[in-house]
Amino acid sequence: MSSVTERMDAPPVVADGVRLESVTKVYGRGSGAVTALSELSLGLTSGSFTAMMGPSGSGKSTFLQCAAGLDRPTSGSIYLGDVDLAGLSEDALSRLRRETVGFVFQSFNLVPSLTAAQNITLPLRLAKRRPDEEWLREVIERVGLAKRVKHRPGELSGGQQQRVAIARALVTHPRVIFADEPTGALDTQTSKDILRLLREAVDGLGQTVAMVTHDPIAASYADTVVFLADGAVVDMMSAPSPERVAERMTHLEV
Numbered sequence: 001m002s003s004v005t006e007r008m009d010a011p012p013v014v015a016d017g018v019r020l021e022s023v024t025k026v027y028g029r030g031s032g033a034v035t036a037l038s039e040l041s042l043g044l045t046s047g048s049f050t051a052m053m054g055p056s057g058s059g060k061s062t063f064l065q066c067a068a069g070l071d072r073p074t075s076g077s078i079y080l081g082d083v084d085l086a087g088l089s090e091d092a093l094s095r096l097r098r099e100t101v102g103f104v105f106q107s108f109n110l111v112p113s114l115t116a117a118q119n120i121t122l123p124l125r126l127a128k129r130r131p132d133e134e135w136l137r138e139v140i141e142r143v144g145l146a147k148r149v150k151h152r153p154g155e156l157s158g159g160q161q162q163r164v165a166i167a168r169a170l171v172t173h174p175r176v177i178f179a180d181e182p183t184g185a186l187d188t189q190t191s192k193d194i195l196r197l198l199r200e201a202v203d204g205l206g207q208t209v210a211m212v213t214h215d216p217i218a219a220s221y222a223d224t225v226v227f228l229a230d231g232a233v234v235d236m237m238s239a240p241s242p243e244r245v246a247e248r249m250t251h252l253e254v
Contacts, residue, residue, distance in 0.1 A: 016043040017208035023076030036062035038231040041044035051219040054228035100170030159190035
């Protein structure tokens with residue numbers, strides 16, 4: 001496990017940053033019901049990088065939405081650290097997401113009228129928290145945006161916009177960063193840069209990252225790849241290589 005940089009306001013390290021216990025998610029009712037997750041149990045070790053892979057309809061996105069508290073499961077339990085999400089009201093769940101979860105999406109989800117610096121600190125302003133200026137400077141430096149903080153998203157490349165999104169995800173000291181196809185809209189070289197940043201967030205900052213991806217190369221940056229099919233975990237791979245991941249995915253697709 002990676003060493004963790006100690007910070008006064010960082011969340012305590014626990015064995016599992018995220019834990020799902022017998023989680024089922026069903027959309028719709030009756031004959032039209034679709035089971036997206038089926039009795040899924042999985043723990044993501046704190047301070048690790050996990051990639052989630054599987055064919056279309058395997059439950060990857062539903063896993064991310066439920067694990068991040070964006071959607072509630074039909075049954076089962078989900079824990080962020082030692083907090084049971086099922087016991088939280090909608091307001092408390094929103095506050096937990098805002099304060100302890102970071103998100104990185106394929107579409108960046110930046111506010112066009114705000115500068116890079118303002119986009120990065122937006123979660124703190126929404127939570128009515130003052131930024132830790134030293135930490136903010138470190139995050140901006142780590143993602144390579146020191147000279148671009150006054151630029152708005154329209155003045156930044158796709159890769160720079162994704163760097164802003166990663167900095168925004170890091171600035172709150174989240175317990176977990178959930179990344180949904182974070183390199184899907186980027187070229188090959190920029191994708192490698194973004195994946196190295198996520199890797200550095202784990203190795204250098206002790207962050208926990210859960211990434212949904214369809215790309216074997218992206219998955220190879222993770223410590224572990226979890227393969228889903230029909231809403232359930234069907235395999236796991238440690239120390240993945242692009243070739244091994246691609247070969248396993250070929251069998252899943254079949």
